[in-house]
Every structure is written in structure tokens, then in C-alpha cells.
Amino acid sequence: MLFELADVGLDRGGRAVLDSVSSRIPEGSTAIVGPSGAGKSTLLRLLNRLGEPDRGHIYYRERALDSYEPLALRREVALVPQLPALLEGTVESNLRYAAGLAGEPLEVGETLARAGLDPSFAARDVAKLSVGEQQRAMLARALAQRPAVLLLDEPTSALDHAARDTIEAALGELRRSSEISIVLVSHDPEQARRLGDWVLRLEAGRVAGCGAPAEVLA
Amino acid sequence: MTASIHVDLWQVAASLVLVALAAAISRWQRADLERDILVATGRSIVQLTLVGYAIKVIFEADTIWLVLALLAVMVFFGAITARHRADKVPGSFGPLLIALALAGASTLGLVVALGIFDPTPRYLVPVGGMVIGNAMTASAVALNRLGDEMAESRARIEATLALGATAREAAAPTVRRALRSGMITLVDSTKTTGLIFFPGTMVGMLLAGASPTDAVRLQLILLYTLLGSVSISALVATTLAYRNFFTPAAQLRELEDAG
Numbered sequence: 001m002l003f004e005l006a007d008v009g010l011d012r013g014g015r016a017v018l019d020s021v022s023s024r025i026p027e028g029s030t031a032i033v034g035p036s037g038a039g040k041s042t043l044l045r046l047l048n049r050l051g052e053p054d055r056g057h058i059y060y061r062e063r064a065l066d067s068y069e070p071l072a073l074r075r076e077v078a079l080v081p082q083l084p085a086l087l088e089g090t091v092e093s094n095l096r097y098a099a100g101l102a103g104e105p106l107e108v109g110e111t112l113a114r115a116g117l118d119p120s121f122a123a124r125d126v127a128k129l130s131v132g133e134q135q136r137a138m139l140a141r142a143l144a145q146r147p148a149v150l151l152l153d154e155p156t157s158a159l160d161h162a163a164r165d166t167i168e169a170a171l172g173e174l175r176r177s178s179e180i181s182i183v184l185v186s187h188d189p190e191q192a193r194r195l196g197d198w199v200l201r202l203e204a205g206r207v208a209g210c211g212a213p214a215e216v217l218a
Numbered sequence: 219m220t221a222s223i224h225v226d227l228w229q230v231a232a233s234l235v236l237v238a239l240a241a242a243i244s245r246w247q248r249a250d251l252e253r254d255i256l257v258a259t260g261r262s263i264v265q266l267t268l269v270g271y272a273i274k275v276i277f278e279a280d281t282i283w284l285v286l287a288l289l290a291v292m293v294f295f296g297a298i299t300a301r302h303r304a305d306k307v308p309g310s311f312g313p314l315l316i317a318l319a320l321a322g323a324s325t326l327g328l329v330v331a332l333g334i335f336d337p338t339p340r341y342l343v344p345v346g347g348m349v350i351g352n353a354m355t356a357s358a359v360a361l362n363r364l365g366d367e368m369a370e371s372r373a374r375i376e377a378t379l380a381l382g383a384t385a386r387e388a389a390a391p392t393v394r395r396a397l398r399s400g401m402i403t404l405v406d407s408t409k410t411t412g413l414i415f416f417p418g419t420m421v422g423m424l425l426a427g428a429s430p431t432d433a434v435r436l437q438l439i440l441l442y443t444l445l446g447s448v449s450i451s452a453l454v455a456t457t458l459a460y461r462n463f464f465t466p467a468a469q470l471r472e473l474e475d476a477g
Binding site for chain 1: 373374376379381382384387467472
């Protein structure tokens with residue numbers, strides 16, 4: 001089992017954003033779905049310890065998440081946030097920064113290709129990229145760390161259909177390669193069907209369904 | 219080095235005409251600063267008169283301990299004042315107190331060790347006041363900018379943390395910009411000194427009858443001393459304060475924790 005959530009709760013401003021969430025996320029590709037405000041992104045941030053739950057426990061590969069050293073955990077369980085937030089410089093300098101943090105060798109062209117970008121993007125200034133290109137550069141930056149798990153927060157929410165299809169194609173390739181487990185947050189049930197082997201459905205911070213896409217998204 | 223001059227109270231009173239002019243401009247242009255001008259004028263009279271008597275006592279006692287006590291009080295109140303301007307930085311008082319104390323101690327220690335000034339109250343009190351005052355302004359500006367930048371750069375900082383960067387690595391560009399903000403004002407005014415404005419010490423010495431050569435030399439020493447103290451205070455304040463935005467597990471604290 002990749003992640004196990006045991007009675008996880010988290011409050012913000014006196015309101016329960018996550019309320020007694022108990023579920024399992026297997027290896028492979030999982031989509032967390034639900035309407036806005038269901039707690040999807042909050043849950044994703046807990047999975048690489050960008051936040052801590054107020055109640056309950058999270059396990060990663062059968063070990064309590066809070067027993068992992070947070071920095072090492074984040075290099076193994078990489079999170080790509082919903083909005084692109086690259087460092088100033090070129091796409092390549094961003095990739096090198098991430099690879100350097102993880103102590104991994106970097107093959108720039110290959111990493112870009114895995115995120116659906118051609119090699120010419122390496123020298124591009126990130127400030128001059130479109131949102132869709134920035135989102136793919138964010139994906140490439142995460143892949144430069146050669147993570148075991150990729151956490152993706154609404155990776156196509158701000159994109160047009162063409163940019164969305166490019167990212168979904170790149171994620172489809174990653175999913176088929178079976179080297180990386182993917183946990184993807186999406187508000188779009190169709191996207192969850194296209195990219196998920198497993199679906200966790202949240203509503204108002206509670207688990208509303210968990211299982212194969214055909215069962216949960218029926 | 220200087221000839222003493224005498225200033226009568228009527229001369230001070232006469233200069234209040236310019237305060238009235240400032241208040242009139244504020245009222246005419248509805249800048250709503252009349253009350254602040256009144257308070258500022260009142261406070262300047264009371265504070266400077268009190269500190270004048272305190273300095274007189276310290277000069278007459280001629281002991282280093284009284285000087286150190288006065289400088290410690292300045293550091294304490296400087297940190298309290300700067301904290302109000304750094305209200306977006308959680309727990310800013312500690313970093314500011316350490317920054318002002320270190321900036322004051324190291325720059326004054328250095329100018330005495332280099333033999334530039336004698337370790338006597340006549341030098342240490344006025345120079346210490348300037349050093350701590352400028353350090354306070356610089357560290358307040360730096361932390362004010364740090365608070366704004368941490369809020370604006372929250373997404374980028376968290377995205378960098380998500381790659382496994384340390385809090386220090388993730389905050390480095392933000393801390394750099396804050397440090398620059400704290401230092402830039404004095405660097406810029408040092409560039410234009412003598413061209414666009416005459417700095418206070420030089421003006422004071424010239425009015426008191428000192429030779430222009432002496433006035434310029436002392437002013438240069440003070441400008442360079444202030445550059446040192448401003449750099450140290452801004453560096454120490456930002457280096458210590460950015461940590462308060464993060465938990466020990468390198469997570470960004472919620473913003474409502476600030477204050």
C-alpha cells in the first residue's frame with residue numbers, strides 16, 4: 001500500500017477541512033476527486049508533509065509519515081502545485097536546482113521529453129512561458145528529482161484543451177512506465193477516469209467513495 | 219575640534235514658526251497630519267530635553283557603565299519601535315533586539331579598537347545614538363519588506379519546499395531582497411552626500427564653528443560607521459526573522475500566526 005489514512009482530520013478557521021478521513025491509496029495511479037472545497041488539495045499537501053494533520057495518522061509504505069525526515073520525504077514524494085511557481089531563470093536552471101537538491105544526475109532533454117516539452121525549452125526564460133508551458137516545466141522539475149511518487153494538484157485546471165491533452169499524454173506515458181506512482185487531484189470525473197486506476201472521492205472533507213473508477217464514478 | 223556655541227531658548231521658540239508652516243500646509247492640503255505634527259513637535263521637545271540632561275549627567279560622571287546603560291536602553295526601545303513596522307513578521311522582537319545590539323556593539327567596538335574615537339562618553343554617546351538609530355531604521359525596513367515578500371512569494375516558497383529544499387534555501391531570494399531594502403537607503407544617500415544634501419553632523423559642526431576639513435572628515439567616518447551598522451543590523455534581523463515563518467519540519471506557518 002502506498003498511503004494509508006487513518007481517521008485524518010484538519011481544521012482551518014474553526015472549520016473541519018478534513019473530517020475523519022480513513023482510506024487507502026495503492027501503488028499506481030490514483031485520482032482524488034470531489035467538488036471545490038472538498039479538501040482534495042489539503043489532503044495532497046499532507047502526503048509530503050507540507051502540512052500536518054490535526055488528528056489521525058498517515059502511513060507511507062507501512063511507515064508513519066511523520067517518522068520520515070521531511071526534506072528526504074519530499075524529494076521522494078514530489079508535489080506539483082496547482083499554480084506554476086518556478087524560480088527565476090531558465091527551465092534548465094530550475095531542473096538543475098531540483099536535481100541538485102535530490103542529488104540525482106540530470107539528463108535535460110530526456111526529462112523535458114517526459115513532461116511533454118521539446119529540448120529547445122531548456123534555455124527558455126520561465127517568465128516568458130505560457131501557463132501551460134510553465135505547468136509542464138513544473139512537472140519536468142519534479143521529474144528531475146526522479147521521485148518514487150508524484151503528487152499533482154489539478155495539473156490542467158488553468159489550461160486550454162490542447163495544453164491539457166499534452167499534459168495528460170505525458171502523465172499517461174508516466175503511468176504506463178510503472179516507475180512512478182501518481183496521486184492526482186482533479187475536479188473533473190472524466191479526467192479521473194482517463195488517468196486513474198483507483199479513485200478516492202471526497203465531499204465536504206469526508207470520504208464519499210473509494211475504489212475502481214467504474215464503481216466510484218458511476 | 220569644535221568651538222562651543224550658545225543657543226538661546228528664544229531661538230528655539232522662533233524655529234517653531236516653521237512647525238506652524240508645516241501644520242498649515244497639512245491643513246490647507248487636507249493631508250490630515252496636523253495632529254501628528256503637534257505630537258511629533260511635543261515629543262521632540264520633551265525627549266531631546268530629557269536626553270540632553272541625561273547626556274549632561276553621563277558626561278559629568280565620565281564613566282563607561284552609564285554609557286553602556288544608555289546604549290542598552292536605546293537598543294531596547296529601538297527594537298520595540300522597529301517591531302511595530304515589522305508587524306507582518308511573527309516574533310520579530312527577538313531578532314530586532316539581537317540585530318540592534320550586535321550592530322551597536324560591533325561597530326562601536328571597531329571604531330574604538332581602530333583608534334578612530336576614544337572610549338569616552340563624549341564620543342560613544344552621540345555616535346552610539348546615530349549607529350543604533352540607523353540600525354533600527356534599516357532593520358525595520360528590511361523586516362517590513364520581508365513580511366510583504368513572504369506573503370507575496372508564498373506559492374513559490376512552498377513549491378520550493380515541496381522539492382525538498384530547506385527553509386533557508388526556499389526563503390533565500392526573499393531574504394536577499396529584504397536585506398537589500400534595508401541597506402539601499404543609506405547606500406543611496408551616501409552616494410549623493412555633499413551633492414544633494416549636507417549630512418547632519420557636518421552641518422552641526424560647521425554651525426558650531428569647526429573647520430570645514432574637520433567637519434568633512436568626521437562626517438565621512440560617521441557615514442562609513444553607519445554603513446557598517448546598517449549592514450550588520452539588516453543581515454542579523456533578516457537572517458534570524460525568516461525562520462519564524464517556518465515550522466521545524468520546514469513547513470510554512472499559517473499567516474494568521476504572524477503578529
